[in-house]
Amino acid sequence: MYVAKRANTGYAIYDEQHDHNSAERLSLMSELRQAVEHDQLMLHYQPKLDLTTGTVKYVEALVRWEHPTRGFVAPDQFIPFAEQTGYIKAISHWVADKAIGQCAAWRAAGIELAVSVNVSARELIQSTLPDTFNALLKKHGVAPEMVWIEITESAIMDDPNHAIETLDRLHALGIRLAIDDFGTGYSSLAYLKRMPVDELKIDKSFVIGMTEHKDDETIVRSTIDLAHNMGLKVVAEGVESEDVLDRLRDLRCDLVQGFHLSRPLSPARLEAWLIDWEIRQAAAQA
Numbered sequence: 085m086y087v088a089k090r091a092n093t094g095y096a097i098y099d100e101q102h103d104h105n106s107a108e109r110l111s112l113m114s115e116l117r118q119a120v121e122h123d124q125l126m127l128h129y130q131p132k133l134d135l136t137t138g139t140v141k142y143v144e145a146l147v148r149w150e151h152p153t154r155g156f157v158a159p160d161q162f163i164p165f166a167e168q169t170g171y172i173k174a175i176s177h178w179v180a181d182k183a184i185g186q187c188a189a190w191r192a193a194g195i196e197l198a199v200s201v202n203v204s205a206r207e208l209i210q211s212t213l214p215d216t217f218n219a220l221l222k223k224h225g226v227a228p229e230m231v232w233i234e235i236t237e238s239a240i241m242d243d244p245n246h247a248i249e250t251l252d253r254l255h256a257l258g259i260r261l262a263i264d265d266f267g268t269g270y271s272s273l274a275y276l277k278r279m280p281v282d283e284l285k286i287d288k289s290f291v292i293g294m295t296e297h298k299d300d301e302t303i304v305r306s307t308i309d310l311a312h313n314m315g316l317k318v319v320a321e322g323v324e325s326e327d328v329l330d331r332l333r334d335l336r337c338d339l340v341q342g343f344h345l346s347r348p349l350s351p352a353r354l355e356a357w358l359i360d361w362e363i364r365q366a367a368a369q370a
Contacts, residue, residue, distance in 0.1 A: 113169060115151065116162055120178050125149050127182050128348035129199070131357070132319060132341045135333050138365050140358060142198035142232065144341065145183035146348045147175065172204050180220055184231060186351055188224040195355065200232035200262065205239035209246045214253040221257075228258030234285065236265045244275050255280035262319070267303060277314065284311045288322020288342070295327045305335050312336070 088096040119125050129143040149157040166172040183199045190197050207213055221228055233254060240247040240263070251261055262283035263276075267290055286307050294300040304320065311318045320332050323342030332340055346357055 112162065112165065113171065115154075116149075116166065116171065117174075119149055119151070120174055124152070125175070125178060126350070127179065127186065128350055129186075129354050130341050130348040131346050131354065131361075132339045133345050134339055135337060140361065141196070142200060143354065144200045144202075144234070144348075145179060145186075147179050148348075167204055167206060170206065172206055173210070176201070176204060176207055177216065180217065181223075184220050184224045184226050187230055188226050189351075190355075191226075191230075195358070198230040198232060198260075200234050200260075202234045202264065203239070205236075205242045208235060208239050208250055209243050211250070213250055214257060217254065217259060218257055229260060232260040232262055232283075234262045234264040236268075237263050238265075238268070240275070240279070248275070248278055251280055267307060281316065283317045283319060285319040285321055286337075291320045291322040291328060291332075291342070292324055295325070295331055301331070304332070304337075308335050308337055 085096075087099075088094060126148045127145045128148050129145055131140040131143050133140055147159060147163075149159075149162060151157050163172070163175075166175050180201050183201050187197065187199045203213070217231070217233070220226075221231065235247070235251070240251075255261060260283070261279070261281045262285055263279070263281055264285045265287040266284045268287045284307060286304055290300045290303045290307075294304050308318050317338040319339040319341065320337050321341050323329050323332065323340045323344045325344055329340060329344060346354075349357055
């Protein structure tokens, strides 16, 4: 029924892929609940490089699930399902709690790293979201400016008025805000100028091949210019080659992230990567 409604066809042929209540999906849902309740999920962190200073000041927290029998379950296999069932709220709370806790642990160890977490459309319209983050900041003793929240533009456009109200309250707490996957949705500039955001993240689909496809480069350049004219920082995600990195530097992009810099890493591996990065930077300057 829901497939037919979304397609506006009046009918749909049964397809197991569309049956969110299939035995396999119900089993996965039950196991996902156990994963959250028993700390079976883990966070990896992908660094974001400041192209002006050559330093890494913050990282993006990305959830991973190492299932005891299924092995590694990719986020695109369980995150959309969690969003459809509403369980994304529990997962997102777990991610925010762990990421902010990790931020506190790094600071205690003398590592100043801000963290960013992703918020779904379902959460963005929840009036309790700012209170939840405020409580987590107090729980871990983390300053609000050390936490970034990333929201896709499509999530904002689902209910822009409620979304902007929530963003205003988060911004009032001192939390930094970024629009993720910019360029892939249908956001209006009229709404964009009302949002208290600090950063735009250019979707990787435009960045990966920008040195080979002029249209992609034009979109990237235009987004950087737009953001700078609005007083916003720009992050290019999906940087997978030195050529793309150099071109983004020429276009005055502020920050980059992607496999060319580093894949998402566990906290311990990230700490080792940061030490190695500082050594390489010092050698390059010398």
